[in-house]
Amino acid sequence: AHDKLYILGGRTIHTNVNNPIKASHSICDFDSYDIQTKIWRKEQVFGDAPHDISEYTVLPIHHDHDHDHTHTNPPSSNNHPDDPSCVIVWGGYTEVDQGEGPLTLKFMQTKYGDEYQDFKIPYRNRLLRFSISTKAWTLLKPTRELLPKAQSFAAEISSSHGQTRLLVGGGYGTGINTPDTFDNNMDMDPMFKEMLVKQSGYSHTSTPVASQNIYEVLIADERSFSEDRKNNRKSKRPIYQSSRWAWEFFDRPGDKIPTLKVDIAPCSPTLHTVLDLTYQDFDFSYTPSLGSSANSLSPDTLPPNDVSTLGVRVKLVDLKGRSDLNGQVARCGPWLVDQQRYQVFLSAYEPGGPAIVSVKPLNLRVAKPWNVCDGHKLCDLLQKCENTNLCSRFPVVSMHMALPSVTDSGNKKLSPFDRLELKSPAVSEKAEKEGYMLISDTYHGPVSAKAQAVLRAIAENNTTFKHTMVCMFFSTAITNAANTKTTNNLPQCKSDLKGHKARQSHLQKHELFTKFYRDLKRTDSQRVKLFEARLASEKQTAALQTQPVVPPKWFKITVSLDGIIPKIQRELIVSPNISMQNLHHQVLCPAIGWTNNFHCYAFRRIGKGLEPEGTGVPGKENDQSKEMRYQTLNRACQMMHEECWIGPKTSTALDTMFQPLYIGGAMANDKKLSLGDLCYGTNTPMNERGETNLQYVHDFGDWWSHTITITTFDDKTEDIQALPANVSVAHLLSGRGGCPPEDIGGVSKYCRTMAQLTG
DSSP states (O other): OTTEEEEEEEEOOOTTSOOOOHHHEEEEEEEEETTTTTTEOOOOOOOOOSOOOOOOOOEEOOOTSSOOTTTTTOTTTTOOTTOOEEEEEOOBBBBOOOGGGGOOOOHHHHHHHGGGGGGGGSOOEEEEEEETTTTEEEEEEEEEEEEEEEEEEEEEEEEEEEEEEEEEEOOEETTTTOOOOOTOOOOOSSSOOHHHHHHTTTSSSSEEEEEEEEEEEEEEEEEOHHHHHHHHOOOOSOOOOSSSSEHHHHOOGGSSSSEEEEOOOOTOOGGGGGSOOGGGGTTTTTTTTTBOOOGGGGOOBBBBOOOGGGEEEEEESSOOOOOTTTOOOOEEEETTTHHHHEEEEOOTTTTTTTEEEEGGGGGEEEOOOOEEHHHHHHHHHHHHHHTOOOOOOEEEEEEEEESSOOOTTEEOOOOOHHHTTTTHHHHHHHHHHHEEEEEEEEEEEOHHHHHEEEEEHHHTTTTTTSSSSEEEEEEEHHOOOOOOOHHHSSSHHHHHHHHHHHHHHHHHHHHHHHHHHHHHHHHHHHHHHHHHHHHHHHHHHHHHHOOOOOSSSSEEEEETTEEEEEEEEEEEEEOSSBBBHHIIIIIHHHTTTOOTTSEEEEEEEEEESOOOHHHHOOTTTOHHHHHHHHHHHHHHHHHHHHHOEESSSSSSOOGGGGGGGTTOOOOEEETBHHHHHHOOOOOOTOOOOOOOOEEEOOOOTTEEEEEEEEEEEEETTOOOGGGGGTOOOEEEEEEOOOOOTTTTHHHHHHHHHHHHTTT
């Protein structure tokens, strides 16, 4: 400011002190450097001294030029339009210079005066304002006590009429459980416990705590806030009562902050955010009168090396060495050839979990599936993990790939996993010319039963049960090169042997996932063909009926983002003839706010698995209402088994790397299917209200899941006048809630971030 660079405080050391802890200390220097004359100058400190300080947060404040500066900083002829009017300094760290003498009570009072109480711990909770025009320092008066912090961040939101709004957050320092008050009557020397420990050459007793909180802060001339608000009802400008400032924290109303809403049910789109169970772990043939179907439980032992057991929930029985695990349920992993055992994974909510165990087939039984009505039991599992601070959900998957740079093979686009398996000589030669690329992304969505078993088996660096699981994949060319090197070069020493074993382990993991992906593509491709043929047959049958089913001119669709309250929702009128591809690109992305042609997407038909009609009040239902509820839940769960996902036939979007984890190995072609095809057929899944429900996922990484409810737009009863005359494809009727930002980390991370940003 004023063509000067201002420098405050910092840290230095005494070169003549042997103990580095005692030698290091903060300084109170305040200097300026004139850019024009290239002269350094020591600045005098007027007002409230900042004292010796380092690791503080500094923020220049730029007031609006339209308002009167009388109450803050009067304008100067030397002011540049870009000059700040003042600078805010918050927090910091003070390491007292012990070279000045022992840290006695008298020394601290002499050095810091009446403020010595603020310096009994090294972290600062002082907020100062430095006026550029008057060169005066002002200690701002807080209206709420704050924990001392260093290395926070701050950002200016707005500043006008003497009021400045900031965001302040982060940093580290005194935690809630850290002692921050001491006996003020202590006459011993040295006075402060932290200083006593430091003087003895040890680190501080108060362990620094990182802060995740972010606050909106108002700084204004000190006044009665209640009086100011009262006066401001009629006046556009506040009434100032003095030249000092104050600050206040403003919290957004809790019901306005986006909050994660989790439904504990087999078909819940948010179940994966709290539990590692999927709809495949539930029996959809359960009824209160008959119980589970006979086919849902197989009492036989598992056969050796059976690929169909991958991902199946199994019960451990008759173990001798680990009898404590008998009766516990785990997920079956791959067959270990060298041990002639299955690798099984115990979840965190099991008494023996989380753990990886190798078990003989004769000690495993297929576990009884969960029932669709076992919501209260699932809540008990969650409570167990909350009490032990364990993670009950499947980990977030951090996936890293080394891929050929080629994105197509002839006329076919290649997904990331297809690029891993390039074997054509022509394509391999092209890959060698164009080189390789490293890609990384994080998956926050649900994981199928088989994919869970495979990912836990191939996870890197003991991240199998961590909150974030790391998986690494290399292209076939790189893997083959490593395999050749391993085969041709026998290990010569322990380090070579360790590297040899690591390469062999990685090759086995690569082979396991490759086989899983190939089998998934083969089986899902067959399912998709049958699904597309069934839809075509239903459409043809409906058209040939005596009274053909004629789609309406318009559908009314309601799109709601799953897992967030208050709701983020859009209501639209859409033509039944629109293809599913155009529904995503031309309607949903612009209406909701998603970026087009940026991420992959998919649709599927679903049942009404949450809060179905006739549910009643739990515990007060009669047998008939219970039966209706179970039928609705069973049907919804069955549909998740039967229905196929609809989306791009091929895509080069990087988030397609996560498609095998839940979507599967193939999707029905969204170019060839229209919205009407999914709603009008001989076997179309309509509920009792005449609705069809779809699940729509945008971004396979962040996994933004939406529920789309489709009904007929009746021209006779609906307000047809609300539609513009030129509407041909779609029209937005209403909406509420802003679209979350792209790549923020999914619904859980978004809600946590919003909670931090709003204090």
